[in-house]
Amino acid sequence: MNVNQSVIEQEKAGEKQYSYLNLGPTHPATHGIFQNVLKMDGEIIVEAEPTIGYIHRAFEKLAERRPFYQITPLTDRMNYCSSPINNMGWHMTVEKLLNIEIPKRVQYLRVIIMELSRISDHIICNTIIGQDTGATTGFLYLFQMRERIYEIFEEICGARLTTNIGRIGGLERDVPQKAWDKIDKFLIDFPIAFKEFSNLLERNRIFMDRTINCGPISAERALNYSFSGPNLRAAGVDYDVRVMNPYSSYEEFDFIIPVGTNGDTYDRFMVRQEEMWQSLSIVKQAIEKVKKEPAGIYSARVPEFCLPPKEEVYNDMEALIYHFKIVMGETEIPKGEVYHCVEGGNGELGFYLISDGGRTPFRLQFRRPCFIYYQAYPEMIKGSMLSDAVITMSSMNVIAGELDA
């Protein structure tokens, strides 16, 4: 009896032996903490059972206890690879509720900051794919560029990672000249480094063999699983919130939405690569637009809702009153129900806010793209090798903080 026959007979008798492998929650390949119990047939994955919630921090409950402006630090810690997008998404939600008109210059400044943070988010994801396929060079090389983006954020708001950038109604201060200089330098240096990184991996035979047809998902399944962002675009659906529901004047910018065909790891990698080039071009366009606007405007200056500058608080009676009112939660917040979404690093990042007129939100739900698309993971890795499961996960860019809320 040869081996094949014995396997078939075992299967018939229901005796086939599977082994179970526990991947996570503290596994170097899982970049964050999620557990997957894999049912393995040799090296083929038969079934996967993901368990999440290992850093559940109760954001939604916390948000119900905090005044609106204090929720910004919470959004920082959701997708911590692209905090500014989360911050500004939240600010825009509140502005929508309060019907605040934002000056054009502020909108363009926001676009610059958001696109820079999209680049930094995609740098992490793509270099980690390289790392997991055995190409550490790219990681060490592009992280230098990521530090440059962090330096720009530091100049603007003082923090690197969890930025708490901006306030309701605009930014907390004007972007200083030093930051503009650093952005200009970044725009010159980044394309050179990024081109080299692209040359290392994009047409690399080993990398392509490793990633093409690895963890694919069809467009139909992706939509049924409510995918969004680069992962959905890799499957071939050109859904981008920046185009479909433009916010912050995105309709004035000229950029293309890259789409893939197979929805596999290589497509996800390539979509992110191209998005970085597009973000770079958006930043350049936004800088040109900012130059045409009157200088010095950095906030909508709605004193009822955004904190006045400290000098005014100390010297001006009215500002002091507003300051007191906002901090003590005595401003009139309208009742209402708002949904606002932005294109986060991972997809449609939505804020569903119900206000009952009180100091804090009555209910705030975050539509967290990671949480929604990660549930397709068992389906995507079914029938593939164990090592493919690892790079599929890193190419999906699952951020534990966003996943577990």
Added chain:
Amino acid sequence: MEGSTQDNVISALKEKYEDQILHMDTPYNFLTISLKKEKIVEIIQYLYNHPDTKLQYLTTLCGIHYPELNQIAVMYQLHNLATNTRVRLKIFLSAENPVTPTITPIFSGANWLERETYDFYGVNFVGHPNLKRILNVEDMIIFPLRKEYPLEDQRREDKNDTMFGR
């Protein structure tokens, strides 16, 4: 443009399920429809298939607790990616025993969202393939996002309430 596609949804819904509509509103230009809870899955399936609406993308799903009414609302937010129509559907369940059928046969993406809603509010989605807690530890007995439960861990002893009021 925005208005006309929303009208499509309203007329399609009125065609067959007019008696199910409790309330209709468009706060901040976002069509919000409150429905009776009995036929929610049927209606979502109908809006999924109807050629005028084709709401085939589930954006999000969540629970909302109204302690004064003693009700838990479940909010479904649907999206038609072709015409860019967004619709919010709401049903209201009693807080003592919130039960509603699952929509996982229509949207695979609803699986974890429903589990999360169960975890936070205790909404029992009948027919769900794997309805157990997702974010919290499995031996938890409360449903933490209901308004009556406090945010902080009550077993903490190191916090002095006389100095730091909660």
Added chain:
Amino acid sequence: MESTSIQQGVTIGTKPEGYEGAGFFATSLDKVVGLARKNSIWPLPFATSCCGIEFMATMASHYDLARFGSERLSFSPRQADLLMVMGTIAKKMGPILRQVYEQMAEPRWVISVGACACSGGIFDTYSVLQGIDRIIPVDVYVPGCPPRPEQIIDGILKIQHLVETESLRRRDSDEYKAMLNKYGME
């Protein structure tokens, strides 16, 4: 022998106190072991959230933890000397952290990076463990939300100082055993 200017500026380690003569150097074993251990710590990164990303920056080219002899990450707790807990530890994660700590061989050190790991940080909620020192002993706390890479490096230097000056008998002492017993460990 003439040394180049680069070699002149480099110190590999400071020589411990001892007696020196022609062809010999005598010092206590503690000091030699401490010196060797100090510069070859294998950290186990237990990165859960935001601080983990800052740790990635610390490891990467710009801040380069390899300068301090700690670039060799040990993802297996059994070979690790230093447990670096970075990020929020939820109650669901608590038992796992404890298990990882128990799997580590003595001598072992723990550094708690970030406000969440030190005290729960801003997350005073039902699901978050209010500081990892409730379940495992901690040697060095690094504050910040998240701490900058420089701060993480500073924490590692503090650990290096502890490693260097630790007596070889400390882990056998009654105080140490009593401390572990307090956490319910052997």
